[in-house]
Amino acid sequence: MEKAIAEMSQLASKYHSDQFNFSNDVIDTGYLKRFSEAVLAAGKRFAWNTDLRAEEGLTGELCRLLARAGLNSVAIGFESGSQRVLDAMDKGNRVELTREVLKNLYDAGIATQAMGFFGFPGETEEDGEKTVRFLEENIDRISYYVMGLLLVLPGSRMYDKPEKYGISSISFDGNPMMTPEPVWRSDIRMSVGAVNRLYQRLNQLEDIYAVNDYPCVGALSTNHSFLYFEEGPDILKSLRIKEKHRHLELHRIFGIDHRHRATKKVKSVIPRIASSFIIYRSPFPLEQIQGRPQAHLAQPRLFSGIDTDYLIDPVTMPIRIDESERKLLERIDGRRNLKSILEKIQGGSAEKLIYFLIQMVSQGLIELSTFRR
Numbered sequence: 001m002e003k004a005i006a007e008m009s010q011l012a013s014k015y016h017s018d019q020f021n022f023s024n025d026v027i028d029t030g031y032l033k034r035f036s037e038a039v040l041a042a043g044k045r046f047a048w049n050t051d052l053r054a055e056e057g058l059t060g061e062l063c064r065l066l067a068r069a070g071l072n073s074v075a076i077g078f079e080s081g082s083q084r085v086l087d088a089m090d091k092g093n094r095v096e097l098t099r100e101v102l103k104n105l106y107d108a109g110i111a112t113q114a115m116g117f118f119g120f121p122g123e124t125e126e127d128g129e130k131t132v133r134f135l136e137e138n139i140d141r142i143s144y145y146v147m148g149l150l151l152v153l154p155g156s157r158m159y160d161k162p163e164k165y166g167i168s169s170i171s172f173d174g175n176p177m178m179t180p181e182p183v184w185r186s187d188i189r190m191s192v193g194a195v196n197r198l199y200q201r202l203n204q205l206e207d208i209y210a211v212n213d214y215p216c217v218g219a220l221s222t223n224h225s226f227l228y229f230e231e232g233p234d235i236l237k238s239l240r241i242k243e244k245h246r247h248l249e250l251h252r253i254f255g256i257d258h259r260h261r262a263t264k265k266v267k268s269v270i271p272r273i274a275s276s277f278i279i280y281r282s283p284f285p286l287e288q289i290q291g292r293p294q295a296h297l298a299q300p301r302l303f304s305g306i307d308t309d310y311l312i313d314p315v316t317m318p319i320r321i322d323e324s325e326r327k328l329l330e331r332i333d334g335r336r337n338l339k340s341i342l343e344k345i346q347g348g349s350a351e352k353l354i355y356f357l358i359q360m361v362s363q364g365l366i367e368l369s370t371f372r373r
Helices: 002-015 029-041 060-068 083-088 095-107 125-137 192-203 221-227 235-253 323-331 338-343 350-362
Strands: 019-022 047-052 071-079 111-118 144-149 167-171 183-186 271-273 278-281 288-290 302-304 309-312 319-321 366-368
Touching (some): 029 060, 071 095, 111 125, 125 144, 144 192, 235 350, 350 366
Parallel strands (some): 019 047, 047 071
Antiparallel strands (some): 309 319
């Protein structure tokens, strides 16, 4: 304990930061208790986060102690909401215990990240539905969650003894996602259709969570504490609710309801360019440009660069735009009313341009006189 606190104090002084990530998968609960008591006894103020296993030792009393000692975020691999699947993967844990530990942490003011996956050999769609229900039923004790697909990586027991888990082949060739993970096959693997249906179920939680999408640049989940969770375990939910309200307000301004049905005319607003972007047209006939991902595609779609305009900004993927959308952007100068801008544009429907403008406002590329980010 003394060595850990001394090293943390030294690092905090050297780098002028009291933020620490413990890069590990699990820490003994006895050590966590003694460490927290030592931090408090030394009068130190650290903000730290870590990955932990859901264990019986993580009682409400211990979680409150951890919070006082500066723990503000924990990622827990719950893996699955099906006890049958947990037993098959030899997780050595119970669904109910994970539920209890998440509550103890959250009630203590510690943000909880629930990490799971679909696709364990032998897992059925019914098992996957139990996982979805686990997330739905524990919405009051989870700050954020990520549901991925199972990877069989070198060094794992599944990779070393694939036949034990019903895996028929593992290969690094032909990965449709063009990533360095191996492709594995099994006759008892959940179907693609089943996985898609489960993700569609998860999409219904998007009003509360940023579903399966790391809310920070670079997708470094260990850095969520640094960027968010000092504001408390509810911060991502609060941001999501504000985002939803903002989106509905945009709909109101543009005269459409939450189902995208026209209600009345566009309000009198003056758009202005709020962030830098360029309109790019490739001079090279064979150049291909990757567009923004689409859920129904197994791999990114590549568009030909010739005779096509793309909106390119420093943050998002290039957006393919047509002539009317390009004219809309060209006419936005911070002075002209949106109605007059739309009236002067030929060759594109006003409805289509409104949706394009909502997208631009949502991404922060355009601001409106009656609405600010």
